């Protein structure tokens with residue numbers, strides 16, 4: 001049996017979480033078109049039996065660690081997110097730096113690249129959205145980053161994902177599994193439901209609101225779940241609730257669609273002034 005850890009790092013919005021979901025073939029990480037969606041290390045576990053590309057003698061388990069996008073921090077939470085991502089680089093077997101094909105490799109990507117181990121893999125994502133020779137240009141640029149492999153993929157269409165998985169399996173050391181066969185996501189159910197609510201709020205609200213939102217489950221009496229939504233200012237409360245509660249209603253419907261039938265999700269909004277700037281507030285939220 002082979003088993004090991006892979007960290008997915010990169011700047012915000014390059015598609016790390018979408019790639020993790022594509023590799024696992026199931027949703028374990030929330031995604032959005034807003035940067036800085038991932039706020040903690042999210043673990044997803046790939047189990048490959050020998051006949052599906054795992055080690056021929058006993059299969060392979062790859063534990064993926066999805067990380068917050070590394071960025072120039074503007075708040076205490078931002079600094080904490082960078083530290084969380086940097087922590088993930090330690091003690092893993094392979095680091096994948098994710099960049100995106102459509103736009104040039106920028107200072108943010110290079111800053112992360114300079115902190116990689118020399119045997120990292122550079123993943124050039126979103127090749128489906130690259131026009132003309134953009135993918136080739138990006139691979140040429142990526143080649144300047146010292147790494148062991150450079151792999152073009154599309155997390156959206158799945159192109160190249162198998163190649164990436166094959167390279168990762170080859171790099172996994174011999175060892176026993178870390179998780180039971182049926183575990184694909186490490187986070188507890190309460191954390192997952194709170195994340196689903198945050199994902200839908202990110203999808204439904206706009207502008208500065210998304211960064212100010214945090215969610216947590218405050219009651220779990222199956223099938224009734226109460227989720228509290230924290231915002232930083234009074235003005236944001238109205239936006240999150242929506243006219244006549246329309247935003248909350250839409251979010252609730254979208255979340256329920258992803259949970260077993262019959263689950264009742266109750267949403268409440270609360271103001272926790274400037275929680276992102278106060279470590280005691282965001283530590284209380286589990287960051």
Ligand SMILES: Nc1nc2c(ncn2[C@@H]2O[C@H](COP(=O)(O)OP(=O)(O)OP(=O)(O)O)[C@@H](O)[C@H]2O)c(=O)[nH]1
Nearest residue numbers: 013014015016017018032033036037038069155156
């Ligand atoms: N066209 C295209 N879009 C993609 C692809 N992968 C991800 N995206 C989009 O890129 C956006 C960001 O994706 P995420 O997976 O949330 O990005 P992330 O790197 O985890 O972001 P952070 O949490 O901010 O670090 C979303 O709108 C995705 O749908 C891809 O292969 N092709």
